[in-house]
Amino acid sequence: MRECDGGGRGIDRGDARCVKLAAIIVRSSRKGNKEDRQTNRMTLSTKDRLVGRPVPRKEGRAKVTGAARYVDDLVLPGMLHGVTVRSPFPRGRITGVHFGEGIPWDEFTVVTARDVPGHNYVALILNDQPYLADRVVNHAEEPVLLLAHADKYLLEEARRAVKIEAEPLPAVFDIEESLEPKEIIWGADNVFKTFLVEKGKVEEVWDRGDVVVVEGEYRTGAQEQLYIETNGVIAEVSPETGVTVRGSMQCPYYVHKALVKLFDLPEDKVRVIQTETGGGFGGKEEYPSMIAGHAALLAWKSGRPVKMVYDRAEDMVATTKRHPSRTRHRTAVTRGGKLVGMEIDFDIDGGAYATLSSVVLSRGTIHAAGPYNCPNVRIRSRAVATNVPPHGAFRGFGAPQSIFALERHLDKVAAAVGLTPEELRRRNFITKGETTATGQVIREDVDLPGLLDRAFELTDYQSKRERFARENEGARRKRGIGFATFMHGAGFTGSGEKYLQSIVGCEATAEGRVRVLAASTEIGQGTKTVFAQIAAEALGLDYETVEVVQPDTADVPNSGPTVASRTTMIVGKLVESAALQLRETLKGAGLISDSYTQSEWARACGEYTSRHGALRKHVQYQQPAEIEWDDERYRGDAYGAYAWAVYVAEVSVDTLTYEARVEDFVAVQEVGRVIHPVLAAGQIEGGVAQGIGWTLYENVVWRGGRMANGQMTNYIIPTSADIPPIRVHFFENPYAGGPGGAKGIGELPMDGPAPAILNAVEHATGHAFDFVPLTPEAVMDALEGETAGAAK
């Protein structure tokens, strides 16, 4: 394994001035790094011309000049604006819709459930969510009616003038009420999905004389993705071409599939084009199918293009969020610190419709037992229905929730047997040849102790641990340091990739330029850059001669959704294979030999296309033979590859203002091969910042099943003043199944911050907080309870 630096340290704390700081950005040789760096250079083959280098971003220039066109920047001739009238009730039977006075209603296009030409559901997994509520509503903000008009301002007045009348029905608002069940609101028992993962015989461990049993319950709150560009689309409908939607989205083919059903049209009569997308984080995985359908219904009924862009408040209260969770742990550990039994109950709140909850649950379930070798494990999990807007995809997809619980719990387990948190983990880290909870044998080298050592060295963990404990006595600002160790599987779970059957195309033009054709979207993470690097590297061509086509279902094949940390690892590998097929074709035609220059390549392409026409190759995903997964028993190789990580957080807790702050953060991870160091570090830093937000700042306040703080003024995400220096370190251990050896990294950084921070807060305050977000109010309750207790 070798180490490479994250391309930027951010700002080191202290007195450093700019000029000094700038030097740190250049891939500096830090202490202990030098050797690795040198081996790097020696092992650098000619193949590594582009992979591993911070080549200029393909998507960069238009973004810094303001020239990049997002959906709200587009205007089509004759375009109307569209809005959604939503349910004010969490659950009820619709008895009437009242159109208020003083609005010229005849100028408006109005769409209700009755107008839907095809199927009134958002095609996804269970197809239980209607585009427009018909007779009943199951959550506040559920869409009931659509309006379009050319005048945005009048439209807003009209929206407010529509009153939905309903007879309220009893509702359930959280996991407890749903499981009780206080009321059946979905199916026979309010449960969307359950999983059971079993390894060994956990029921036999509890009565063993040599174990200590430790129990705990952990909770996490909802979190808003809060991409800075809200959801938006423009739809057009014509009898000749069918339905066309352009918009902000992660998964054009999800939207395509949903529109085909909504309009009952053949696939070639629906076209979906991704526009520049201002962030997604999962929030634009499934939701765009909803807004796209709404705009398309209005366009179909009015015969005009319709733009629908949510304002911030609507985007926050009506669209998906991270699933709230509750995890219960019961662990048997020997006095020597070996984990012998883990029983885990993991429940998530799915909201009113099934949407993606089963898949979120699956990932959370599989990650619940972490990177440890424990012989007896039972994980039971449930996704349950409540009358709140459906929760959905958000970076990490269930794993941050269950990992939070485990990594908090292990600190408790360590204390119960008198070990340090790190010693307990060291005695249980999974290594090559051992099996995960699903029985997956780890076939690659994993060096978690090495990652832990490095993370501790970078943070001076041991000495801070002692020093803070000493200095905290009587101090107003208490300091603490804590960590979490974890893994994150890349790609779809289990057989997911096999079912997806992703396809990627590569085309060589007559001039010798290479065009990559994939539906994988650039949403800020640098997809176009990374794909171009991979293709150019595979072919030995100049990076500038590769172009990645903008996703448009009329032009690009379905390379699957842009989710699950799969774009670089899974789709990137297909890009590599498709590119190599271009070369094989030219070689087969005798137009190039094994080595060629850029101009020889261009000549060969010109020659080939004039003789045979277009040179275009498609490849489809083939599951590697060694991957085995049993969908029924939930056993086997859950993921093709895992990224492994140790994150360390240093915090301070002010005992007067009750504010907890992260003062320093180190993220050490092994991710296969880093394709683009700056983009990769940017992914980690951004994910860590979102993790810090989830842990300390982002508190969704629910009132009657509705988000009560749907504004940026009172739902707080971290600003530049709140984020500590995030120091990113990569270890590389190339993965044969990924392009150039890369594994997925997008979601990984969301997993570690919450437990690392709360472990540090416990070190600082002596309080074991078992939930996020940890607001100042919660800190106050705990610390004041302590003083009150002491006074008694």
Add this chain to the structure above:
Amino acid sequence: MSESPGKISVPCDVNGEAVTLRAYPFARLLDVLREELKLTGTKEGCGEGECGACSVLLDGELVNSCLVPAAQVEGANIQTVEGVADGERLHAVQQAMLESGGAQCGICTPGMVLAAVNLLRHTPDPTEADIREGLAGNLCRCTGYMKIFDAVIHACKK
């Protein structure tokens, strides 16, 4: 299209050009720039003065254009992101944002570029605290800010 009654004329200077805006007095400067002048580089992230995506420089001060009524910019000098580069030549801040990875999805970037330009105009040699403070009104959900700080540091070296 016929002109709606109630609109007023607002002469001002946008990116070095004299223009006369036609707008309702309480129209948001953000909308007037985007819709009237087609300067769509200025973005709306929240519409309530929290995110800074709509930042512009108004007489050399960084403001949130979603909170500025059109009537208030009479005679003012407005600079939007479209006026930052010198023709094809990027401003040092833009170049640095590009190279340091300071723009991921890019939606906060126009506002961030203006905030950084404004910061360096007032504080050419900023400390860490200056940078954090100078950008604190501009939210970015993608980067975790590290690469944006890097960009500001790079830009001030130039």
